[in-house]
Amino acid sequence: xxxxxxxxxxxxxxxxxxxxxxxxxxxxxxxxxxxxxxxxxxxxxxxxxxxxxxxxxxxxxxxxxxxxxxxxxxxxxxxxxxxxxxxxxxxxxxxxxxxxxxxxxxxxxx
Amino acid sequence: xxxxxxxxxxxxxxxxxxxxxxxxxxxxxxxxxxxxxxxxxxxxxxxxxxxxxxxxxxxxxxxxxxxxxxxxxxxxxxxxxxxxxxxxxxxxxxxxxxxxxxxxxxxxxxxxxx
Numbered sequence: 001x002x003x004x005x006x007x008x009x010x011x012x013x014x015x016x017x018x019x020x021x022x023x024x025x026x027x028x029x030x031x032x033x034x035x036x037x038x039x040x041x042x043x044x045x046x047x048x049x050x051x052x053x054x055x056x057x058x059x060x061x062x063x064x065x066x067x068x069x070x071x072x073x074x075x076x077x078x079x080x081x082x083x084x085x086x087x088x089x090x091x092x093x094x095x096x097x098x099x100x101x102x103x104x105x106x107x108x109x110x
Numbered sequence: 111x112x113x114x115x116x117x118x119x120x121x122x123x124x125x126x127x128x129x130x131x132x133x134x135x136x137x138x139x140x141x142x143x144x145x146x147x148x149x150x151x152x153x154x155x156x157x158x159x160x161x162x163x164x165x166x167x168x169x170x171x172x173x174x175x176x177x178x179x180x181x182x183x184x185x186x187x188x189x190x191x192x193x194x195x196x197x198x199x200x201x202x203x204x205x206x207x208x209x210x211x212x213x214x215x216x217x218x219x220x221x222x223x224x
Contacts, residue, residue, distance in 0.1 A: 029129045043201055043215035044153070051210065088153065096141055096209055097166055102152035 001025040006089050006101035015107050019076040021104050023089030026070070030091040033065055033072045038086045039101065048074060079108040112136075114216030116202050118212055122222045128190040131219045133202030134183060139214070140207030144187050146200045147218075159185065160207055192223045 003026040013019045021035075032051050036044035050056045050072065062075040072091075074096040076083055086103040115134040123129055128192040135142050143158040157167040159179045168223070174193070189196055199218045205211040 034212075043218050045215070046212045049210075049212070092209060094209065095166065096143075096158065096160070096205065096207070096211075097155055098213065099155075100145075100153040 002030075002091070002093075002099045004091055004099050004101035006087075006103060006104045010107055012107045013079050014078060015081060017079050019079045019083065019106055019108070021074040021076075021087050021089075021106065023072045023074075023101055024070055025072070025089075025091045025099075025100070027091060027093055028067075028070065029093045030067075030070075031094070032092040033063070034090040034092070034098065035061075035063060036037060036053075036088040036090060036100075038088060040059055040085070044088055046049045052063060054062045058110040076106075080105075081108050082110050113133055114202055114214055116200075116216040116219050118219060119217060120220050120222075121157075122224065123192055124224050125193055126191040127223075128188065129192045129221060129223075130198075131187040131200050131202075131221070133185045133187075133216060135185070135202070135204035138206070139204035140182075141205050142179060142185050143203040143213060144185070145201040145203060145204075145215075146198045148200060153201070156187070160187060189221075191220075194223045197221055197223050 035048040048063040051093045060077045064073045073102045088103045089101040090098040144156040147153045156169045162179045179212045201218045203213040205213045
């Protein structure tokens with residue numbers, strides 16, 4: 001059974017701080033890794049993807065991947081109240097099938 | 111582009127009734143995915159199609175669930191008969207049909223079975 005584990009939170013950070021979201025996965029065959037953001041009552045939307053070990057930066061977001069440790073993380077710098085949402089980690093192996101974690105709820109306090 | 115279109119947005123039905131959820135993919139997207147989301151189980155893939163052909167239906171919970179994609183512009187997910195434990199948000203998502211592509215999600219159908 002392929003599993004993706006996330007701390008359900010809630011994770012609460014003050015405005016302007018760095019939010020760190022973590023994810024571990026069980027399938028060593030996973031090749032692609034995605035972070036989706038889901039606002040309450042809305043559908044998931046992609047914010048970051050990463051395929052190679054190391055860091056990938058996009059604006060205030062940085063995704064980090066360590067395949068040896070089967071670990072992927074998302075850092076959000078200068079957190080804003082509008083970042084308050086549930087963040088879903090997803091992995092993908094040799095097919096298009098995504099396996100999602102249950103998500104971490106982030107609250108950014110003004 | 112209008113994005114992925116799902117209907118209805120909300121459905122309330124009684125146990126034992128047939129429920130049909132509908133999805134129109136983004137034009138040009140070759141793969142379509144049906145997901146179910148609940149608090150307990152999170153977001154689970156039920157089935158996905160590539161070029162209208164079912165590729166993986168291992169997530170379909172039981173024979174009460176069926177899905178079809180008769181053409182590139184339309185898919186349905188049917189539950190017959192429905193049960194209260196089927197209450198969830200059902201999402202349809204589509205992508206361009208290759209590994210590594212972004213999946214775009216529709217707004218979802220919130221199903222309540224009484």
